[in-house]
Amino acid sequence: MWLSPHWDAERHLSHPPGPDEVRELFKAEPEAKGMLLVTPNDYGTCGDIQAIAEVCHEFGKPLIVDEAWGAHLPFHPDLPPWGMDADADVVVTSVHKSGAAVEQSSVFHLQGDLVDPNVLKAREDLLATTSPTSLVYATLDGWLRHMVQHGKELLTATLALAHSTRAAINDLTGLRVMGEAEFLGEELAKSPDPLKMVIDVSALDISGYQATDWLREHQRVTLGLSDHRRVVAQFTHADDHRTAGILLDALSALVKAADDFETPPPVDLPSSDELQLETVMLPRDAFFAEVEQVDADQAVGRISAEMVTPYPPGAPAVLPGEVITKEVVDYVRSGLNAGMELPDPADSELKSFRVVARKP
Ligand SMILES: Cc1ncc(COP(=O)(O)O)c(C=O)c1O
Numbered sequence: 001m002w003l004s005p006h007w008d009a010e011r012h013l014s015h016p017p018g019p020d021e022v023r024e025l026f027k028a029e030p031e032a033k034g035m036l037l038v039t040p041n042d043y044g045t046c047g048d049i050q051a052i053a054e055v056c057h058e059f060g061k062p063l064i065v066d067e068a069w070g071a072h073l074p075f076h077p078d079l080p081p082w083g084m085d086a087d088a089d090v091v092v093t094s095v096h097k098s099g100a101a102v103e104q105s106s107v108f109h110l111q112g113d114l115v116d117p118n119v120l121k122a123r124e125d126l127l128a129t130t131s132p133t134s135l136v137y138a139t140l141d142g143w144l145r146h147m148v149q150h151g152k153e154l155l156t157a158t159l160a161l162a163h164s165t166r167a168a169i170n171d172l173t174g175l176r177v178m179g180e181a182e183f184l185g186e187e188l189a190k191s192p193d194p195l196k197m198v199i200d201v202s203a204l205d206i207s208g209y210q211a212t213d214w215l216r217e218h219q220r221v222t223l224g225l226s227d228h229r230r231v232v233a234q235f236t237h238a239d240d241h242r243t244a245g246i247l248l249d250a251l252s253a254l255v256k257a258a259d260d261f262e263t264p265p266p267v268d269l270p271s272s273d274e275l276q277l278e279t280v281m282l283p284r285d286a287f288f289a290e291v292e293q294v295d296a297d298q299a300v301g302r303i304s305a306e307m308v309t310p311y312p313p314g315a316p317a318v319l320p321g322e323v324i325t326k327e328v329v330d331y332v333r334s335g336l337n338a339g340m341e342l343p344d345p346a347d348s349e350l351k352s353f354r355v356v357a358r359k360p
Pocket of ligand 1: 105313
């Protein structure tokens with residue numbers, strides 16, 4: 001079962017859920033085996049892992065944290081706490097994302113006695129390659145040594161750099177770096193990753209998709225994430241004044257060029273309720289069911305047999321087993337037209353959808 005994230009309707013942005021919702025769900029679903037929490041999310045907003053771990057442990061359930069974006073968190077006290085320090089049972093981290101190992105360097109950490117190490121090892125064995133590259137191990141070891149020896153000093157410099165760059169971006173007309181004021185609150189996030197620059201470009205009357213395309217084509221600057229109104233840049237321990245300067249120069253050029261951009265195609269953004277699709281089949285059953293490919297208008301009311309995920313940030317809009325609605329079809333099709341990346345669906349043009357042959 002899914003736990004809804006905290007939803008900021010004004011900014012159309014979600015944050016990790018809080019401990020009260022976790023408690024309610026465990027009460028309602030006592031059969032649940034544990035909890036999987038994604039924090040930080042792709043926008044760098046973090047949930048209250050400690051409080052959620054306490055709730056999970058009250059019910060004797062393990063907390064697994066998808067900390068793909070948190071490889072740097074253990075190495076500086078001014079960063080949000082990482083899962084192992086906040087009593088999670090398992091933490092999975094992509095060291096290639098905000099750390100410095102080569103791609104595919106994802107690792108997991110385990111503590112406590114709620115997850116049997118032999119079971120975890122057996123699961124890992126099922127999924128892992130039998131031909132790992134020594135580059136992965138070498139760069140993981142190198143990164144760990146580097147961070148243990150110099151991480152705090154390097155990240156102190158990065159935090160200062162991120163702080164001054166944030167102020168400089170805010171001085172550019174039409175750009176605003178989102179931060180604590182927008183992200184934090186009882187119904188929002190617990191803490192922000194200060195190394196993420198979530199830059200709102202909507203005052204330039206352009207979309208985040210247009211901004212990233214233009215920055216890549218004209219400034220040779222590639223950003224990690226864009227959506228209908230924002231772009232996100234990530235600072236790491238490897239950044240310095242030179243790289244921050246490249247970002248600032250590119251953004252200044254964007255501000256000047258934006259006047260000549262065409263009006264961005266509108267994205268039909270659904271409300272948070274409209275994003276909650278009804279699950280009528282287990283995702284696995286729907287994925288392996290007999291399927292057919294139907295035109296987009298015929299897909300409304302049918303059970304999806306595929307994921308439809310705007311990526312990044314990679315939170316699925318539709319999952320196998322969910323009933324497709326008009327609102328979500330309009331959302332992903334208008335998003336695609338506006339520049340959203342949707343890598344999953346069988347029909348990459350979204351003229352048709354892969355649905356379970358049996359009607360609900
Ligand atoms: C939140 C989150 N979890 C997991 C992953 C997958 O990580 P990896 O590419 O290391 O397998 C991603 C990738 O973008 C992610 O954003």
